[in-house]
Amino acid sequence: MNPYQVQNAQNKQIMKKAREMGIECEPLIPGCEDFLELSYRGKTIVINKTRSHKMPLMAGLLAKNKDASNLLLRRRGLPVPDYIVVSQAGEEAVRFLNTHRMVIVKPLDTSRSVGVTLRIDREDDLENAVKTARLHSEQVMIQQYVEGTDFRVLVIGGKAIGALEYKPAFIEGDGRSTIEQLIRKLNEDQLRRNSVGDAGSFQPVDVESKSLLMHLQELGKSLQAVLEQGERVELFSGGNILADGISEIVLDRSEDISAVNANIAVEAAKALQVDVAGIDIRCRDIRLPLNDENGGILEVNALPDMIDPSLFFQGASTDVFQSYLQYLFEE
Structure with missing residues (x-):
């Protein structure tokens, strides 16, 4: 099957990269994308998107239950709010x-x-x-x-591959552009697509949404206002809000995360026996070790997104789908 005929974005990239690496890769069941069958050098495995064949069933169940997850993380001495x-x-x-x-x-x-x-x-x-x-x-x-910013650390096979920062969308003035123009520019910059046309997690900011217009009004501004050079405007209010209603800017922080925090992410994955994981951290400064003042672990994801890392990790050496496929066939 051609990767372009597959609907799931993760599967498209896995199939595309597998074929580049000389790995045979097809849906296990024609027309069903729950499982991919991969064959390489006489070895055949079955995976579920970014959930590998090496992960125990219990690990997935533990990761889904936040109470059980936090209990095991704390037992390992890891920081949990x-x-x-x-x-x-x-x-x-x-x-x-x-x-x-x-x-x-x-x-x-x-x-x-x-x-x-x-x-x-x-x-x-x-x-x-x-x-x-x-x-x-x-x-x-x-x-x-926890005061601070959200980060996602991708862990594959006991290694921290990289870290992304997710910040509620904001714009910064250049002395010439209106708020509306700056928002449209932000949408264009963040709405990245990969080679098979799939976009990352960024939700474009709707310049006509009532919540945005009300928020700007509270700030004494309108869409046609021109921001001064360096003037920053948050596009979402500081009050209580549903998390899935926030547009977040994605930034690569792989070079900034401290070795201590990278190791904490690896230990969090090990605590739940999740071999391929996305570790959600919220902290004030990812460069400083997590503690009571600087933040902690919010969640361990057992089916981590790799689209954002593939789009935003910088540097030719960070190919997350290649790293994933190499790990799958490691002895």
């Missing part, structure tokens, strides 16, 4: 909010940002966030909000 698990916004949830002043709420056993609400600092918002999370999971995790 304080949290509780509840089924409703009762007294325990309110006490936790009052203790930490700001929290995030997320479904206990879902992946990505579905049902996640950020920056909650009021009881009524907490109740609404718990209701939203319970649409996706019977139990809900309420976690201490």
Whole structure:
């Protein structure tokens, strides 16, 4: 099957890179993209996108359950922000909010940002966030909000391949362009596509969205305002917001992450026995070791995205799909 006929972006890149490397690669079941069968030098394996044949079943189950994941991470001495698990916004949830002043709420056993609400600092918002999370999971995790920025470290076979930073979209003035022009330029720069036409995770900022226009109005600005040189405008408000509604700028921080934090990411993957993982970290400074003041691990993803790393990791030596395929056939 031609990679261009495959629908899943990860599978397209795996098939394309495999053939470049002389590896036979086809869907195991014609018309089904859940499994790819790869053959190389007399060895045949079956994988599920970026989930390898080497990962134990238990590892995937542990990674999906945030409570179990955090327990094992803490046992290994790794930094995890304080949290509780509840089924409703009762007294325990309110006490936790009052203790930490700001929290995030997320479904206990879902992946990505579905049902996640950020920056909650009021009881009524907490109740609404718990209701939203319970649409996706019977139990809900309420976690201490960590000041800083989100990072994703890609780990393959016990090695930290690189790190990406995800920042809520912002624009910076040049003294000539309007806010609308700067937003359109941001969309063009971030909406990168690979050789088979698939884009990364960036959600283009809608210049006509009501939330954006209201946010600009609160700042005393409009789409036609011209920003001064170096003037920065955040495109999303600082209040509580659903995580999947935020457009995030992606930046390569592979050269900036400290050796300590890279090792923490590797240890986090090992703690859950996940051989190919995306380690979500939130911290103030990725160059400094994680601790109570600088942040911690938010999640271990057992089916990590490799499209963003393939688009944003810089340097010819960082080919994430090649690294993945080489690992699959390592003895």
